Amino acid sequence: MLSGNENYRCNLPGKFKKEFGLKKDKTFILDVAVVGDRVDFQLDKTGTGTITKIHKRKNILSRKAPRLKGASFRGERLEQIIAANIEQVFIVASVDEPKFNNRLIDRFLVIAESSSIFPIIIINKSDIQNNEVKKFYELYAGLGYKILQTSTLANENIVELKNLMFQKVSIFWGASGVGKSSLISKAFPNFDLRIGSISDFSNKGKHTTVTVQMLKLDQDSFVIDTPGVREVDPFGIQAKDLGHYFVEFRDNLLNCRFNTCTHEHEPGCAVREAVASGLISRERYQSYLNLLNTVEDDILF
Numbered sequence: 637m638l639s640g641n642e643n644y645r646c647n648l649p650g651k652f653k654k655e656f657g658l659k660k661d662k663t664f665i666l667d668v669a670v671v672g673d674r675v676d677f678q679l680d681k682t683g684t685g686t687i688t689k690i691h692k693r694k695n696i697l698s699r700k701a702p703r704l705k706g707a708s709f710r711g712e713r714l715e716q717i718i719a720a721n722i723e724q725v726f727i728v729a730s731v732d733e734p735k736f737n738n739r740l741i742d743r744f745l746v747i748a749e750s751s752s753i754f755p756i757i758i759i760n761k762s763d764i765q766n767n768e769v770k771k772f773y774e775l776y777a778g779l780g781y782k783i784l785q786t787s788t789l790a791n792e793n794i795v796e797l798k799n800l801m802f803q804k805v806s807i808f809w810g811a812s813g814v815g816k817s818s819l820i821s822k823a824f825p826n827f828d829l830r831i832g833s834i835s836d837f838s839n840k841g842k843h844t845t846v847t848v849q850m851l852k853l854d855q856d857s858f859v860i861d862t863p864g865v866r867e868v869d870p871f872g873i874q875a876k877d878l879g880h881y882f883v884e885f886r887d888n889l890l891n892c893r894f895n896t897c898t899h900e901h902e903p904g905c906a907v908r909e910a911v912a913s914g915l916i917s918r919e920r921y922q923s924y925l926n927l928l929n930t931v932e933d934d935i936l937f
Contacts, residue, residue, distance in 0.1 A: 673691070675687050734813045784800075820861055869930050
């Protein structure tokens, strides 16, 4: 009888790789079993497990996979699933070192919104003063997002961050060097997570967490640490749907002249009118336009 507190190394039978690798709708995915999946498994005499069933996922957190040499699939991007069955995502940015990047935050928010995962924005290294970042704090707070300023040096809001993790399955996601592992380690010192330094050459941070790992806080609380990313593109979102994942667009979408409006050039666009009148931030609208150029139809080949 398993107590539920042990860790087991498990392998995945070839039948799962065949079943999930190329599905009936011909959509290719890179990941079969991922962190957060609920699975059944059997142990052999050596204590190694074999996965026998992967349960249906409530949701997934994914992005377009980096392009692979020799596997372009007509130049289209595949889906890389980061984790499954997530309740909330901590989108971590830093005031500086690396520089605050609102465009990256907006991309993370779109992915969270499209996956029905509750987003919480963390602005780390708040002991560094920056008026430009303060402007974005007020912008995201004004949109209704939960947003928290933290500092491991000043111990700012670490207790509140810790309390937000209980009774939830949470994931920390953000660029390299923003302090994801540092925040988890500060909140839970018993977890010995490796902390990386900043690259002087690029100032973009060094990858320290090289695998996705789930940490058990208590019986009902789990937190997932992830490697830093330098770019992220949402997967599977079409141009006609992108506007639904910008929360401030939603009150205007039904007022556009065309129900297929992409809010880029069409006449009678209520979203562009809201931007012109100052009801929608030009910064956020520019993020939308940047993303509009990257979204593509579902991969079918």
